[in-house]
Amino acid sequence: MLQRLRESKSAQGTILALPTTIWLFVLLIIPLILTMVVSFGRRSPDGGVIYTFTLDNYTRLFGYSTDCPDGQASCFDPLYVNILGRSLSLAFNTTLLVITLAYPLAYFIARAHPKQRNFYLFMVLIPLWTNFVIRVYAWMMLLRKEGAINIILGWLMNLLHIPFAPLEMLYTPGAVLVGMVYEFLPFMILPIYTSLEKIETPLYEAAADLGANAIKTFLRVTLPLSMPGVVAGTILVFIPVMGTFIVSDILGGRQVILVGNLIQRQFLDARDPTFGSAASLILMVMTLIVTYFYTRKFGFGEEIVVA
Amino acid sequence: MTSEFAVEMRDVVKRFITPEGNEMAAVDHVTMQIKNGEFFSMLGSSGCGKTTSLRMVAGFEWPTEGEVYIEGKAMGHTPPFQRKVNTVFQSYALFQHMTVYQNLAFGLEMEGAKDDEIKKRVGRALEMVQLTGMDRRRPRQLSGGQQQRVALARALVKTPDVLLLDEPLGALDLKLRKEMQLELKALQQQLGITFIYVTHDQEEALTMSDRIAVMSKGKVQQMGTPVEVYERPSNKFVADFIGESNFLAGKIKSISGNEASVFIPSLNAELAGMPISDGLVKGEEVNVCIRPEKIRIAEKEAVNQNMFRATVTNTVYIGVDTKVFVDAHGAKLKIWEQNRISRLDPKSFYTVGQEVWLMLMPENTLILKKD
Numbered sequence: 001m002l003q004r005l006r007e008s009k010s011a012q013g014t015i016l017a018l019p020t021t022i023w024l025f026v027l028l029i030i031p032l033i034l035t036m037v038v039s040f041g042r043r044s045p046d047g048g049v050i051y052t053f054t055l056d057n058y059t060r061l062f063g064y065s066t067d068c069p070d071g072q073a074s075c076f077d078p079l080y081v082n083i084l085g086r087s088l089s090l091a092f093n094t095t096l097l098v099i100t101l102a103y104p105l106a107y108f109i110a111r112a113h114p115k116q117r118n119f120y121l122f123m124v125l126i127p128l129w130t131n132f133v134i135r136v137y138a139w140m141m142l143l144r145k146e147g148a149i150n151i152i153l154g155w156l157m158n159l160l161h162i163p164f165a166p167l168e169m170l171y172t173p174g175a176v177l178v179g180m181v182y183e184f185l186p187f188m189i190l191p192i193y194t195s196l197e198k199i200e201t202p203l204y205e206a207a208a209d210l211g212a213n214a215i216k217t218f219l220r221v222t223l224p225l226s227m228p229g230v231v232a233g234t235i236l237v238f239i240p241v242m243g244t245f246i247v248s249d250i251l252g253g254r255q256v257i258l259v260g261n262l263i264q265r266q267f268l269d270a271r272d273p274t275f276g277s278a279a280s281l282i283l284m285v286m287t288l289i290v291t292y293f294y295t296r297k298f299g300f301g302e303e304i305v306v307a
Numbered sequence: 308m309t310s311e312f313a314v315e316m317r318d319v320v321k322r323f324i325t326p327e328g329n330e331m332a333a334v335d336h337v338t339m340q341i342k343n344g345e346f347f348s349m350l351g352s353s354g355c356g357k358t359t360s361l362r363m364v365a366g367f368e369w370p371t372e373g374e375v376y377i378e379g380k381a382m383g384h385t386p387p388f389q390r391k392v393n394t395v396f397q398s399y400a401l402f403q404h405m406t407v408y409q410n411l412a413f414g415l416e417m418e419g420a421k422d423d424e425i426k427k428r429v430g431r432a433l434e435m436v437q438l439t440g441m442d443r444r445r446p447r448q449l450s451g452g453q454q455q456r457v458a459l460a461r462a463l464v465k466t467p468d469v470l471l472l473d474e475p476l477g478a479l480d481l482k483l484r485k486e487m488q489l490e491l492k493a494l495q496q497q498l499g500i501t502f503i504y505v506t507h508d509q510e511e512a513l514t515m516s517d518r519i520a521v522m523s524k525g526k527v528q529q530m531g532t533p534v535e536v537y538e539r540p541s542n543k544f545v546a547d548f549i550g551e552s553n554f555l556a557g558k559i560k561s562i563s564g565n566e567a568s569v570f571i572p573s574l575n576a577e578l579a580g581m582p583i584s585d586g587l588v589k590g591e592e593v594n595v596c597i598r599p600e601k602i603r604i605a606e607k608e609a610v611n612q613n614m615f616r617a618t619v620t621n622t623v624y625i626g627v628d629t630k631v632f633v634d635a636h637g638a639k640l641k642i643w644e645q646n647r648i649s650r651l652d653p654k655s656f657y658t659v660g661q662e663v664w665l666m667l668m669p670e671n672t673l674i675l676k677k678d
């Protein structure tokens with residue numbers, strides 16, 4: 001038996017993959033199946049699940065409503081579709097903004113003197129030592145009507161004798177965007193930095209030697225060689241932004257509701273786990289579809305991960 | 308081509324601040340004139356400033372003092388992309404995100420060449436380095452030798468006036484290296500481009516070069532043809548660095564015409580009829596230099612004035628030669644005896660302890676100033 005095991009490569013592979021397989025099964029596959037089963041169920045009056053097979057939760061999510069004005073039997077209610085769309089566009093915008101901010105920063109760090117580089121990287125990482133939620137609350141303190149930003153602005157305007165009414169910044173889509181960008185910036189800076197830092201100096205010299213000026217060198221050599229970092233960062237940012245509910249909860253209040261908030265409320269406030277499950281699955285499918293097309297075009301940035 | 312010299316370095320100094328905060332001259336008052344169409348090598352041990360010199364010609368570094376001229380034009384702070392020289396990097400520095408074709412096309416696109424012209428020129432360059440058909444591969448999918456050729460072709464496709472090569476064969480195995488040496492030399496002759504070639508391998512430099520600059524500690528020790536630097540090294544460093552040499556300390560006893568007699572204390576003998584170079588005076592302390600393959604060894608004394616008794620201390624058989632180490636009155640010498648006869652018979656070897664006679668032919672010796 002042992003002898004055969006030693007000879008059979010595929011048997012060895014199976015055994016080596018066993019712990020991972022069990023782990024995946026217990027923590028991923030089973031919960032996923034449960035979610036799916038629940039999403040096809042119906043909410044019981046006391047907030048439990050009646051196990052049947054109905055697509056009601058899904059049709060409701062996509063706008064089918066029986067609670068209509070004018071006594072119609074059914075009509076289209078865009079509430080949830082809007083939430084899905086808002087989440088998707090926010091995730092796109094956040095990712096784009098994060099790339100725009102992170103790339104120059106990463107470039108600056110990668111080109112800095114090696115002694116200073118570690119210091120800058122340290123600065124990028126410091127915020128991550130504070131709890132996610134606390135960092136979001138800090139933004140609340142900054143953006144509030146009586147918050148730091150308004151106080152400073154008011155003081156400045158007063159100095160310039162310009163009448164000033166405190167800005168309404170909190171509980172706006174802009175506040176959520178700012179919060180998201182802030183939270184996920186390091187996850188873009190680090191992979192881009194890694195890929196930039198891996199580009200060896202002789203490559204820049206070779207480009208110059210072959211007649212490329214600084215701009216052409218950047219466009220033809222630096223940028224393409226750092227794309228794996230951008231790709232890896234995009235995946236690291238886009239997926240969590242799609243799902244998170246804390247930032248929008250604290251900085252968006254009732255104004256900016258995302259899928260994450262919807263799901264959370266179904267489980268905790270509305271006590272409808274079946275609708276919450278359906279929303280979770282739709283969120284997952286949406287994320288998967290976007291990621292699928294993205295990685296098919298750009299890969300996973302595996303050069304970064306492998307290095 | 309307007310100037311006689313493709314590249315000229317006039318009294319160039321390059322100083323670096325070391326991480327420890329000291330100033331050091333990596334290149335120290337170097338003057339070189341490299342003729343059009345010449346295969347010129349910079350040869351020297353690690354850290355002697357070869358790469359730094361080359362990088363100043365390419366424009367990656369600027370001289371602290373002095374000036375680099377290309378085609379007679381002072382380069383000043385001209386950036387690399389405006390110099391009509393191209394470099395083959397030691398690490399190849401190929402663009403991994405591009406195919407072989409794109410790597411070669413890059414330099415032509417920067418010149419603004421048209422697509423069909425690029426295609427023609429890239430095709431020709433690939434043919435030149437025997438890589439036709441490899442144009443769609445990525446550099447990673449090529450062997451070391453093939454990558455080396457891509458690096459070469461990428462520089463050559465730009466048809467530079469001067470090609471700079473920094474130890475381009477350093478990463479290849481010995482056999483491939485030797486093949487590439489001959490190929491490079493043939494290519495250079497065929498194209499008529501000036502090559503400035505950096506190497507620390509003396510055999511490579513001797514094999515390929517029209518002229519060699521032997522460098523040490525940022526200074527040029529000697530510049531000359533391979534024959535000149537080997538047969539007439541201008542100082543002890545060159546004599547020692549290129550090939551091997553025996554050195555005997557001595558003192559000039561007398562000079563008549565262009566011949567001198569030198570007294571060698573360790574042999575307790577005088578070497579007569581030695582050719583003398585300029586600037587040596589009677590009574591001067593000198594080094595007498597003899598190449599190991601130029602000492603004749605005999606079992607019996609012959610009638611000759613420059614013959615000495617010696618005892619064999621060791622012999623090493625290395626195929627082509629037998630290395631014979633002897634002790635002559637306390638002076639340790641090495642002699643390479645070519646194995647012109649089959650040495651299968653053990654008696655054909657010199658044995659340790661055997662008494663032999665050494666003959667130093669005056670025309671094969673060199674009197675060098677004491678450093």
Ligand SMILES: Nc1ncnc2c1ncn2[C@@H]1O[C@H](COP(=O)(O)OP(=O)(O)OP(=O)(O)O)[C@@H](O)[C@H]1O
Nearest residue numbers: 323324325333352353354355356357358359360507
């Ligand atoms: N950017 C730099 N900063 C400080 N010192 C440098 C720098 N570049 C080179 N040096 C120093 O200058 C000296 C000459 O370096 P160089 O690279 O020219 O040597 P080399 O002859 O090419 O040696 P090798 O055969 O090892 O490549 C070395 O002592 C090196 O440490």
Ligand SMILES: [Mg+2]
Nearest residue numbers: 357358359473
């Ligand atoms: Mg070097």
